Amino acid sequence: MMKCRESIIIRAQKDFNPNIVSLNTDAIATLTLPDLSHGFDDFSYIAPDWSVEELATLWLVFSAQAFQFKHKEKHGGLSKIHYLDSTGSNAVLKMIRDSHSEGGFQQMRALFRTLPLYKEREFILNEMYSDESRIQLASLGIISSARKGWVSCDHAKQLADMFPKSFSDPYLKKAQLAVSAIAGCVQHREGVIVKDNLTAFADYEVPRVLRHFGILTYSPALLAKIESEVQIEKGSVEERALRGATILAIEMIAAQFGHSASALDNYFWGAQKEIGETPVHFTDTTCY
DSSP states (O other), rough: OOOOHHHHHHHHHHOTTTTTTTEOOHHHHTTTOOTTTSOOOOGGGTTTSOHHHHHHHHHHHHHHHHHHEEEEOOOOOEOOOOOOOEEEEHHHHHHHHHHEEEETTHHHHHHHHHHHTTHHHHHHHHHHHSHHHHHHHHHHHHHHHHTTTTTTTHHHHHHHHHHHHHHOTTTTTHHHHHHHHHHHHHHHHHHOEEEEEOOOOSSSHHHHHHTTSSSSSEEEEHHHHHHOOOOOOTHHHHHHHHHHHHHHHHHHHHHHOOHHHHHHHHHHHHHHHHHHHHOOOOOOOOOO
């Protein structure tokens, strides 16, 4: 049986279309990176007093909701989700964190009703909480493996099999994010060095950053669509080219610098704060 990681790389190679999104090997060769040998970042920052088990549940539920933090407004522009003093991913993460101490599932549903795509978010939430013991089972499985020093893409595939409405995706973006976050909590709370074989998490922010660094080049037609905030259809040749090129670019950088794809993904995702509000591609999807 083909391993999860191998299947994602093969998918990326099939989806890659250099006439739409091309890779610049010269930009990769001259890239300067910080020290990423620490591996996973510390994902426990969001709730410093919580146990690893509580944090794992938080990140599992959040990762299922990690899509369209930038959404299409009725007037046509893209806007970020807001909650208290936070926007985007941090807004949704804090909603889920606060809900756990203020009423759990029902409080989460109430907060999500204020968000765009509420029906889609509730659909996923209902699957996750149809049997809360499955959330515990899934998170404890990843914790157990991380404590032994290893998490893999296969853990992400198991999440997608257990919660198909929440995590199914050819690139397993949200499921791999969940595995990465839980591993990061274990590593930084318990001092375990956790290795992995995850791929990049193909979303809308990482390709934007890779383009900023000159690693990805968009065709004039694709660039015009993105700059005009025209929707890139889910499953279209353009969307597949964007996601495939993102995976392959991070693989090439990982091979050159000896870093894990997950550490590189986290670095490039975080670099969005440094490059300003350049346009991202918009796809109406719950995969990312």
